Amino acid sequence: MKPVIQLEKINKIYAGAVSVHAVRDVSLQIEKGEFVAVMGSSGSGKSTLMNLLGCLDRATNGRYLLDGEDISELGRNDLADIRNEKVGFVFQGFNLLSRTSALENVELPMLYTRKKSQASQRERALLALERVGLSDRTDHHPNQLSGGQQQRVAIARALANDPSLILADEPTGNLDTQTSVEIMGLFQALNEQGITLIMVTHELDIARFTKRNIVMRDGRVTSDQPVTNRLVATEEFQRLREEQRAVQLAP
Amino acid sequence: MRFFAILKIAARALRRNKMRTLLTMLGIIIGVGAVIAMVAIGNGAKARIEAQIASLGQNVIMIMSGNVSRGGFRMAFGSPGTLKVEDYDAIRREVEGVAGISPELRTSAQIIAGNQNHFPAIRGVGEDYVQIRSWDFASGQNFSDADVRNANKVALIGQTASDILFGEGSDPVGQVIRIKGAPFTVVGLLKRKGMSMSGTDEDDAVFLPYTSAMKRLTGDTSFRSFNVQAESPSLVPEVQSQITDLLRQRHRIGPGREDDFIVRTQQEITDASTETAKTMTLLLGSIAGGSLLVGGIGIMNIMLVSVTERTREIGVRMAVGARSWDILWQFLIEAVALSLVGGLIGIGLGVGSAKIVSTKLGWTTVVSPESILIAFFFSAIIGIFFGFYPARKASQLDPIDALRYE
Numbered sequence: 001m002k003p004v005i006q007l008e009k010i011n012k013i014y015a016g017a018v019s020v021h022a023v024r025d026v027s028l029q030i031e032k033g034e035f036v037a038v039m040g041s042s043g044s045g046k047s048t049l050m051n052l053l054g055c056l057d058r059a060t061n062g063r064y065l066l067d068g069e070d071i072s073e074l075g076r077n078d079l080a081d082i083r084n085e086k087v088g089f090v091f092q093g094f095n096l097l098s099r100t101s102a103l104e105n106v107e108l109p110m111l112y113t114r115k116k117s118q119a120s121q122r123e124r125a126l127l128a129l130e131r132v133g134l135s136d137r138t139d140h141h142p143n144q145l146s147g148g149q150q151q152r153v154a155i156a157r158a159l160a161n162d163p164s165l166i167l168a169d170e171p172t173g174n175l176d177t178q179t180s181v182e183i184m185g186l187f188q189a190l191n192e193q194g195i196t197l198i199m200v201t202h203e204l205d206i207a208r209f210t211k212r213n214i215v216m217r218d219g220r221v222t223s224d225q226p227v228t229n230r231l232v233a234t235e236e237f238q239r240l241r242e243e244q245r246a247v248q249l250a251p
Numbered sequence: 252m253r254f255f256a257i258l259k260i261a262a263r264a265l266r267r268n269k270m271r272t273l274l275t276m277l278g279i280i281i282g283v284g285a286v287i288a289m290v291a292i293g294n295g296a297k298a299r300i301e302a303q304i305a306s307l308g309q310n311v312i313m314i315m316s317g318n319v320s321r322g323g324f325r326m327a328f329g330s331p332g333t334l335k336v337e338d339y340d341a342i343r344r345e346v347e348g349v350a351g352i353s354p355e356l357r358t359s360a361q362i363i364a365g366n367q368n369h370f371p372a373i374r375g376v377g378e379d380y381v382q383i384r385s386w387d388f389a390s391g392q393n394f395s396d397a398d399v400r401n402a403n404k405v406a407l408i409g410q411t412a413s414d415i416l417f418g419e420g421s422d423p424v425g426q427v428i429r430i431k432g433a434p435f436t437v438v439g440l441l442k443r444k445g446m447s448m449s450g451t452d453e454d455d456a457v458f459l460p461y462t463s464a465m466k467r468l469t470g471d472t473s474f475r476s477f478n479v480q481a482e483s484p485s486l487v488p489e490v491q492s493q494i495t496d497l498l499r500q501r502h503r504i505g506p507g508r509e510d511d512f513i514v515r516t517q518q519e520i521t522d523a524s525t526e527t528a529k530t531m532t533l534l535l536g537s538i539a540g541g542s543l544l545v546g547g548i549g550i551m552n553i554m555l556v557s558v559t560e561r562t563r564e565i566g567v568r569m570a571v572g573a574r575s576w577d578i579l580w581q582f583l584i585e586a587v588a589l590s591l592v593g594g595l596i597g598i599g600l601g602v603g604s605a606k607i608v609s610t611k612l613g614w615t616t617v618v619s620p621e622s623i624l625i626a627f628f629f630s631a632i633i634g635i636f637f638g639f640y641p642a643r644k645a646s647q648l649d650p651i652d653a654l655r656y657e
Binding site: 051054056057076077080081083084085089091095096099100108109111112113157160161 | 256260263267563564566567568569570571572573574575576577650651654
C-alpha cells in the first residue's frame with residue numbers, strides 16, 4: 001500500500017536579502033492510519049514543513065508524493081484542488097468564519113469541491129458535526145461556542161471532504177488542559193477510525209497522545225521515534241477529573 | 252463553485268455591514284438617480300420644444316424678413332420687414348407644391364361684445380391659416396379668400412376669448428364684436444388648442460383676415476413673417492428653394508450677396524431649438540455621470556477595506572481549497588451586487604424625482620427606457636471595473652500570509 005506522505009530530500013529556501021534555509025533535506029514517509037506529532041522549537045522549520053505537507057507552499061526542491069501523486073510541480077490552482085480533496089486543516093486559532101453557523105462553516109470546503117458526492121452537502125456536513133459530537137450545536141455561531149467547541153467545528157470542517165490526512169497546527173495552543181485532552185481524545189478516536197493525522201505541537205504532554213514523534217531542529221529531522229508510553233485521552237481525562245475533585249475536597 | 256453559492260456569500264457579506272453597504276451604495280444611488288433625472292429633464296425640454304414646433308403645422312416652411320439677419324435669425328424674427336404683400340402673392344401664384352400660405356400678424360386691441368370687453372391677442376391671417384395649423388372648428392366655418400381679398404370685417408374666435416366675451420358654452424357664430432369701433436362678424440369658433448411655445452393661451456385670440464388687420468388695426472404694408480405649407484414632406488426642400496429663388500429675384504439680390512429674408516423649414520427650426528436642449532441634456536448628464544464615477548470609487552474603496560479586513564477569511568477559504576478564481580469571483584460579485592442594487596434603487600430614485608419635478612414644477616420630463624437600461628448596465632460595469640482591482644488583489648494573496656494576518 002502506498003504511503004500517504006512520501007518526502008524525498010525536500011528543501012525549502014526562502015530567498016531574500018538573507019536567504020533562509022528553513023527545511024533541509026527532509027525525507028519522510030507517513031503511512032495511512034498514523035498519528036504523528038512534529039515537534040521543535042520556534043524556527044526549527046516545523047511550520048514550514050507543515051505548510052509544505054499541506055500544499056500551502058511548494059518546496060524549493062525535492063519530491064513530495066501525496067497519496068502516491070507527485071505534487072512537487074503542481075500549480076497554484078492544482079494545489080488548491082489537492083488541499084480541497086486530500087487535506088483537512090486544523091489551526092491554533094480555529095479560523096472559523098465569524099457570524100456563520102457551525103454547519104455552514106463545515107460546508108465551506110464543499111463549496112469549492114469539484115468531486116461529486118452522492119450525499120447532499122448538508123447531510124455530509126451534519127455527519128461531520130456528529131463525528132465531533134456537536135450535533136446539537138449546528139446552528140450556533142462561533143461566538144456562541146466555547147474554544148473547545150470551536151475547535152471541534154474546525155475539525156468537522158477538516159473532515160468535510162473525507163481527506164487523506166488531517167494537518168493540525170498547534171490545535172491545543174489556545175485551549176486549557178482539560179479541553180486539550182478532550183480534543184486529543186477526539187483525534188485519537190478519529191485515528192482509530194483510520195484517519196491519518198499529523199500535528200505540530202511544542203507541548204511534550206500533547207505529543208504523547210500520538211503514535212510517533214518527529215523532532216526538528218534547524219530544518220532537519222533530528223529524531224523520529226514511535227511513542228512508547230502513549231497516553232490514552234479517556235484515561236487522562238478521568239485522571240484530571242479526579243485531581244479536580246481532590247482539590248475541591250481538600251480542606 | 253456554483254454561482255448561487257457565491258451569490259449567497261456576497262449577500263451575507265453585504266448584509267453583515269448594513270450601514271456600510273448602504274453608504275457605499277449611496278454614491279451609486281445618487282449617481283444613477285441624478286443621471287436618470289437629468290436626462291429625463293433634458294429630454295422633456297426637447298420633447299416640449301418639438302411638440303410645440305409640431306403644433307405649428309406639418310411640412311411648414313417659415314419665411315421671415317431678415318434685414319437684421321447678421322445677429323442670427325432670432326433677432327431677425329419679427330423685425331419689420333422686407334416681405335411685401337406682393338412677395339406673398341407671388342409665392343402663392345408661382346411656387347409649385349404649396350398646400351397653403353398664411354401670414355400671422357400679431358397685434359392686440361380691446362374687443363367689445365355686448366356689454367363685455369376683453370383684451371385678447373389679435374392675429375391677422377390668411378384663409379389657409381387654420382388648415383396649416385390643423386386647427387378644427389367647434390362651430391361655424393373659415394372665412395373665404397374673398398373675405399381676405401376684400402378685407403371684410405369677419406373674425407374667427409378662440410375658445411378662451413369666446414368664453415370671456417360671450418359666456419361659457421354659448422355659440423358666438425353670427426355675433427358681432429367691435430374692434431376699435433369697427434364691427435366684425437364672428438364666422439367661426441375654433442376648438443381648444445392649449446398653450447403655445449411661449450406659454451401663452453393660444454385660445455385667447457381672435458383671427459381676422461390679414462388684409463382687414465393691416466388696414467384697420469396695424470397700418471402695416473409688409474409682413475414680418477409668413478408660413479408656407481408644402482403638399483408633402485418630400486416637397487419641403489423643393490418648395491424652400493423655389494421660394495428662396497423667387498424672393499432673391501424679386502428683391503433683386505445679385506449672386507454672392509446675402510439674402511434679406513430667411514427661409515427656414517420646420518425641421519431646421521426644430522433642430523436648432525432641440526440642439527440647445529441636447530447640449531443641456533449632455534451637460535447635465537455628464538455632471539451627474541461624474542457623481543456616478545465618484546460612487547464607483549467609493550465601491551472600490553470599500554472593497555479594498557473589505558479585502559484587508561477579511562484577509563484571514565480569504566486565507567481560510569484558500570486553505571480549504573478555494574482557487575484564485577473562486578476568490579476573485581466572490582469579491583467581484585460582491586462589488587457588482589453593491590453597484591447593481593445601488594443602480595436599481597438609483598433608477599427608482601431618478602424616475603421618482605423626474606415625476607416629482609414634472610408634477611411640482613410643471614416641467615415636462617421624459618424618462619426614456621434607454622436611459623434606464625444604460626444606467627443599469629453602466630452600474631454593472633462600474634461594479635466590475637472598480638471591483639476588479641480589489642478582487643484581484645484578494646485572489647492573489649498568499650494563503651500562508653493570509654492565514655497569519657492579524
